[in-house]
Amino acid sequence: MKPIIQATQVQFNYGAQVVLSGVDLTIHPGEIIGLIGENGAGKTTLLNLLLGLRTVKQGQLTVFDQRPGSMISKQKIGSMLQGDLPIRGVTVKDMLELAAVQYPNALKPTDLLAELELTPLAKRRLNALSGGQLRRVTFALALIGNPDLLFLDEPTVGMDTNAQQAFWQRINALKAQGKTMIITSHYLPEIQAVADRICLLQKGQIAFQGTFQALQQQYQQVEITCQTALPAATFMDLPGVTAVTKTGLQLQISSEAGDATLGALVPFLAQLKQVAVKRESLADIFVHLTKGAVA
Amino acid sequence: MKTWLVQLKFDGRRLILRNFSFQFFSILMPAGFYLLFTKVMVTGNVPTSFNLKYMASMMVYSGTINALFGIASILLRDRETGILQWSRLTPAGVKPYYLSIGCWSLLMNVLAVLVLGTIAVIVNHVDLTFGQWLSIGGIAILGQVPTLLLGVLMSFVSRAETLSVLSNVITFPMAIISGLWWPISMLPNWLQPIGKLMPTYFVNDWLGRVATHGTLVKTDIWGTGVWIVGMLAIVLCGVQLLLKRSDGVVSA
Missing domain, CATH: 3.30.70.250 (Malonyl-CoA ACP transacylase, ACP-binding)
Structure with missing residues (x-):
């Protein structure tokens, strides 16, 4: 099966500071990758490279066989980055409608709101939502384009227990649909429960890559x-x-x-x-x- | 096209309909100034030419406030709240976003022309032909382009506090020395040549001449044109440089 993501000896640095070095990573369709590491290990930078927000300094990186940030990869990717969008004067429905019009296979905003139990928030302004509610809206924004590949960066921060449970149920449903996901989280039990493979980043390098069982065997x-x-x-x-x-x-x-x-x-x-x-x-x-x- | 129209609707709601401060500073404040200086703080008969020229000045002032305070701070805030990054990740990219913001800024200027023109007609009984109104609208929109581009450039400063200072330091001195608040002839002799190089001077003079059936001068047209081309070049180069230096991410 052709990989969705192929990274070969990827390096990235901010000036003299090396953030990622010698990163080799292959991700196949349908896989869920738990990307873990300490603060500053390079997780967010790696996601930014995969999204095309930053440019690889050395090495090769392809997403859907394209350079990161290409139109084709943008159409197939949904991302839930760490920052939410507390935009003034915009309702949840306005935001989803703007997002939906940009994707060729977008889901219907009202249907998605209903599926994620966000219908009661549809007419609420984004800047009036709580942190957890905003996070759920950001998740909806990541799903609106019906993506094949999802980047979820600290997805459950700020969510209450019920919202977290609903979120992971949804992730399992997406997994059953064959979606590919890269999830970073500091709540490691969440990663342990859903990830097919763990990718541990340490000081910009991949220190371990494999199943959780393999990691347990090693340790x-x-x-x-x-x-x-x-x-x-x-x-x-x-x-x-x-x-x-x-x-x-x-x-x-x-x-x-x-x-x-x-x-x-x-x-x-x-x-x-x-x-x-x-x-x-x-x-x-x-x-x-x-x-x-x-x- | 559909993406841009939805973006236009989205920005219209958040920036205009649900944003009273933008309406106030872009439309109501210049309209209030116009009434104040042509009706309240004057004695005796005010020459029609003053009413017309001051109307033109307030139209330019409205566009300047709109661009250097309104649009610049909206762009900075959007960058801080993550809209710009979010737009970069969508298939359509940032083009519909910038086009929509630019269109709304120019449309607000048209609205300012309509409001100030209506006040001038009803309150000060000014009488212009349809052709003059059409020219005034067109020149006001064209003349706002340099300040709009300046607003875009200013929005790339890293902090809201810096932008606030910058907006004040640029807008009010520029308005005063280019003759928007009172005639440029009232300024010291050494300051007048500087004022006459400002983009707001060229468009204000141009509008004033159209409104009073005056003789059009080429320097107003050339001056506005040079400012548009120059600012466009600076903004395009500046954004490219910023994107390069920040590795493609212009974030807060």
């Missing part, structure tokens, strides 16, 4: 808890174990090689009760990776 920190009468010292020398604590019958084992430790626990299973294994979440791994604990 095997686990916490094992159980109840046992065996002494703590029994487990100290098992492979990968970094710490063992025991309070009464409650035992807690920390390991940096989860699979090896679990394998070594098999002979003791008859004497272990209520065994629970907690693998690191994306957020935990992110913290370790960005602190440089794992290369």
Whole structure:
């Protein structure tokens, strides 16, 4: 399948400051990419390059086989960037109507408002909306052109819990329709739940690219808890174990090689009760990776 | 075309219908000035020629205020609220946006001509032929182009505070020394030649001559033309330079 986005050794800098360096990225139709990284890692710059708002200094970058920012790519892309549009004197419906007229396969504004449960806000002025409501309108603006590719930069900031749930339901529906999405968010559980692939940017370079499961394989920190009468010292020398604590019958084992430790626990299973294994979440791994604990 | 028409409707609502301050400063304030200086603060019979020339001055003043205060601040605010970036990402790009803003600015100038003309006819009983009114409308629109382009250029300053200072520093001295508030002959001798180089002077003089059946002078036409071409060149080069320096993104 032909990739939608192809980046080869992309570099971008502001003067002497290198923001992105040696970025290789291939994204195929229907994929959801979770773009994560610390503040200033280069996520927004990468999105700006993909949108054609900035120009690649070195390397090659194509979107829909075109240079970023071409008419064809603009027609197929919907973007929800960090800034909303609190324009004075403009209603939600006015804004969507202006956007809809620009795209060849646009959705009907009234239908989209109804689908996103925004109909009650249709006649409200944009500058009178709350932060979360504005974010939802920005999402509607990203969808109005019925795009094949969506860029969602911190999409749920300011949304209340209900709005967030509705947003992710919508994202799953779009995923089922085969839409391609690049999502950046600091709420990593959201990314973990929907992304097919994680792309971790660190200091302008891609530090990891793959599935969350592959990332977990690479980073095997686990916490094992159980109840046992065996002494703590029994487990100290098992492979990968970094710490063992025991309070009464409650035992807690920390390991940096989860699979090896679990394998070594098999002979003791008859004497272990209520065994629970907690693998690191994306957020935990992110913290370790960005602190440089794992290369 | 359809995109531009929808953009025109969109901007008309937000910039004109739902924006009283724009209407006030572009139309009502010059109209108030006209009434004040031709009806309230005068004694005895006011010559018809003064009523006509002051009407022309207020038409130019309206266009100048509209461009250097109204349009410049609207463009800056739009850049700050993200409309410009949003427009850049749409298939039609920023052209319909700038065309629409420019059209509304010129249309507001036509409206100012209509309002000031109506007041001049009803209150000061001025009597002009249809051809004169048509010429006045056309010259007023043409004469606003240099200040409109100057407004576009000013909107690229980085802060609203800077723009406010710039608008005040340029608009009022330019209005005064080019003879929009009172006759240029009342200014000191050393200042008059400078005033006569201002774009507002050329168009004001041109309008005044058309309104009073005066002799048209080529310098008014040439002066306006040179300002239009010069400002267009500066704006186009300036925007290109800004886009290049900022790597394609002119953001707040």
